[in-house]
Amino acid sequence: MEKPTTEVGHKVPGSIAQVGVVMRYSFLDYLRSRRFVILLGITFIISGILTGVIGYYRPAGFLGSPLAFLSGWWGMSVTFITVLSGIFFGGDAISGEFQNKTGYFTLPNPIRRSSIYVGKWLSAFIAASIILLIFTVITLANETYYFPGVSIPWQFGESFLFAWFYLVAVLGFTFFFSSLFKSTSYSILVTAILFLFAFTLIQTLVSALAQVEPWFILTYGSQIIGNVLTTTYPEHITTIAGFGGRGGAAAPTFTTFNVTIPEGLAIIAVYFLVTAALGLILFERKEFN
């Protein structure tokens, strides 16, 4: 189909070019925003605490090998930083268009809503990736300091890619909730509660009490980021026998689940695809009342 032309002869750009425009200016807005500085500050605080604690206490668990160091440092904190980035950059990305009325500035133009959605998603992804890269550089700088001349374990590269992929799903998820609500505080609060408390709680309850693998929880899929840094990848299912039951009853067993890499990747991918599609549909249908 031919592109619409204005009376003065300008061709309205294609949707992909418009995605690029929205991405560029939203990214500029993110980069100058207070939230970017705050998130950068949080990243430096986490890195500073880890640097201080490890430098002062020199825990054997960390300093045994480069892999153990990275597992402790990166494996413990990167998912938290990823989730925070998702909440900070995605939490109000779409709901803000309604509540802050910025949508009234951008939408009544010859541009599809999907171009705005995708452009904003990409800018949030780039902004969050910068935070992730900064944390990666700090992590590797510390690792190199404690293990000079020793090459970085290849598993770290794998873990980094998994974390990046996890960021994709986290942003898909936060954008979905951002499309669901018109209030920025609701969308931020709900995603924060889900990621920081609810998912972990449900995962624990489902696996420990119901003894069912929590394959439907995104944070369960994200375990591959830390697990890949262990010397031997943990067993998928581990059953441990407890102490003997009362009155001669059989001893209870406890089952722990560790997500496999293909399973983890599939969970992350499905979460992204489903939430991105739902978020886009919601934004397409939502009205500016």
Place this chain on the structure above:
Amino acid sequence: MTNPSIEAVNLSKTYGSFTALSNLNLKIEGSKCVGFLGPNGAGKTTTLKIFTDLIRQSSGEALINGNNVHTHKKAALANVGTVIETPEIYPSLTPTEALGMISAIRGIPHSERKKKIEDVIVEVGMQEWANKRVGKFSKGMKQRICIASALLSDPTIVLLDEPTTGLDPRGMSEVRDIVKSLKKKDRLIFMSSHILSEVADVCDEVAMIDHGKLLVYDTLPNVTAKFAGGANIVEVELIRPIDSSIMEKNIAVIQGVVSAEKKDDKNLRIKCSGGLDIQEKVLSDLVRLNIGVVSYKPASSALEESYLNLIKDTL
């Protein structure tokens, strides 16, 4: 250049049991300024939001230059500049950047962009603030930037939703002047407003709506002739003071003049007995009197009378 047009075809919008817009049929064509009047909740903003794809109609069609806004948004809005409600701009951007984004979305070539942005910023009087971040701007300043964004691509159609709402008197006057200046170019301006004097001052035609239904769409003189008690009131401004004797002996006796009164030395209020034909004759007779006529326009009070008569009938 094609004739700009907007058309509502059986346009309806319901929210549950509440009908915001009921089978609106309205076709506006050509370069003119049309005021869209109605009380709060009449359906004015709903109509404009449907025409800008901010909300979806429940049934019917909204067409701009023959393109369905919902199904062919890009083609429909390619030549349309809009200011709906009071839009906000990304606070970290400067006006130049925000307008840069809109010009890129609209496909204004790189080579023309800088000049276009500078021109519209000058047009809305924001040159001093062009490179300061929008976050700290007042509502009036943001409104000006939004008007600038509506003018960026030199659109043939401009849709304005109560463009002076929330502005201080000076801001209102400035925005009104901007709207008047838009009329100088070949454009179709469709503007909703609560302020009848504003519409009388700026618009050529009026469409009145209430309870989601169109009550009337006609030229301003015809509307006032039909609905302002059968008489049209015109306001005449003179370049020099007029003597009371001329009022009595020469003006009050002009055929078609029902009554004539002095508002002050240089401003008259003349009630005419009919529509445009009579008004045209009265004007030519006034000019012939050589009393220094510099402006001749329908009085806003006539529009107010028409408005109240029409709205009262629907209560």
